[in-house]
Amino acid sequence: MAEKKIDGKLKTALELGPILAFFVAYLWLKDRVFIIGGTEYAGFVVVTAGFIPIFLLSMAVLWKLTGHLSKMQVVTAVLIVVFGGLSVWFNEPKFFKMKPTIIYLLFGAALGLGLMRGQSYLQSVMEGLMPLTDEGWMILTRRLMIFFLALAVLNEVIWRTQTEETWVYFKTFGLTAAMFIFFMTQGRLFSEHGTGEDEAE
Template sequence: MSDKTVSPMVKTILEFGPILGFFVAYLWLKESTFTFGGTDYDGFVVVTAGFIPVFLVCMGILWKLTGHLSKMQAVTAVLLVVFGGLSVWFNDPRFFKMKPTIIYLIFGGALAIGLMRRTSYLQYVMEGLMPLTQEGWMILTRRLMYFFFGLAALNEIVWRTMSEESWVYFKTFGLTAAIFLFFMAQGKVFSEHSSDSSEDA
């Protein structure tokens, strides 16, 4: 299926809407306890149970509108179902909190394997978005690999040493801001290793 054009606003809402919805629902229900089948579930687990189908529906709509889902989105969806499902099944929020760690370890590990083979898997995924030379892709891939491993370690530190609410803030805003700032900080790589010779690029 070929890629289709979709409004950037619609795409942003579908990608980030579920995350913001999780955050708002958590703040609303964090002090609540719900009983299902004789078992008590705190607000975090209940919100997680609701987040999984909402996220999958939004990804399904995005796929229907664009005709495409990135490998990162597909991996994220699978891990969300696995670790979110484990949190709900065992009534234990720790599984869901470990999900970002596993995601970043997988992404970082995949980039590391590519680097050991002297290739950039990042280039394979994002080549149409950023015109870089081969050297530029290798530099960016190496930096992103370390960055992903750093995020995995940071997530473990935050959820194991800080309050649940602090982790929710970190997950919703901290990780997103960190990724945004990482790419903003790579301006020198984009300018020095651009494969587009035009001035406007």
Template sequence: MAETTSEKKINPMLKMGLELGPIVVFFVAYLRLRDQTIEIGGTAYDGFIVATAGFIPLLILTTGILWKLTGKLSKMQVATLVLVIIFGGLSVWLNDERFFKMKPTMIYLLFGGALGVGLLRGQSYLKIVMEEMMPLKEEGWLLLTKRLTAFFIGLAVLNEIIWRTQSTDTWVYFKTFGLTAAVFVFFMTQGKIFQDYALEEETEEG
């Protein structure tokens, strides 16, 4: 699915539903299946693996619908989908939940690493993705990118600590609610950057 330049406008609630729906369905499916073992083709799978197996095609479907309706997918959406297919697929194929639990680590390392490479080149790759949403001066973009790079790497480390030391229940709650809340809180606390480095709209005196 390639990123296109023209984006069609759709209902924001529909867009949010397509983006968050698979995560919610995974969470509900896991809660219902976590104490069950299901035998498929002579192999026993626990509830986590079964919920993961359902999550992958659902995410492919909703991402495809989003692409069809908007005519555009961000690089982050494409990268997330690819990593879900790879790591989720490995978990199901090898019947090993660890691969799917590693997926957020890989995603955040990928995003943080990409932003870091841009910073080493004196550029803000974040600006390329979000410039239309948040018009900022170059200094503001670089500062926000540095903070977001450190934030993504921190989330990657945190995910590793949680899935390696805590129960599957704890990790699922962290994945469903903790990571989403952390990203929301991060941007909410960057208000001073948006205030200090906002581009002033040009006005014509007449």
């Protein structure tokens, strides 16, 4: 089924809205302790419990409107349910903090596996978004693989050595900014290996 086009602002709101909601709720509840069923739960765990259904609902709406979810979105949703659920079930925030590490390791490993087979899995996922030559896709895939692995290491360092609040800021804004900066710095690659001008001619 072909992906249906929807308003870009709505798509962005559905993708980033749950993350921003998590951030706002955390700032509001981070210093509170909730007693549920005789067990004490820190604000972080309660916010995590609320984030899971909100994220799944936003993905369901996005799928309903577009008829499509990317493999990355599906994997992310599964890991949010698994690691968020573990954090709530065991009343242990560290599981949810490990989620970005696992996500980036999986994405980096998948890209690396494709490279070992002489293929760019990134190209098969994003080819319609960025017109690049085959060589350009291979270069971008190698760079993104290294970038994902670096983010996995960075997330481990942050959540293990910094405060919980610092990690929440890093998760909400740092990782998003890092991804934006990465693609902004690939301008030369897009210029040298882009196919847009050739197609126009």
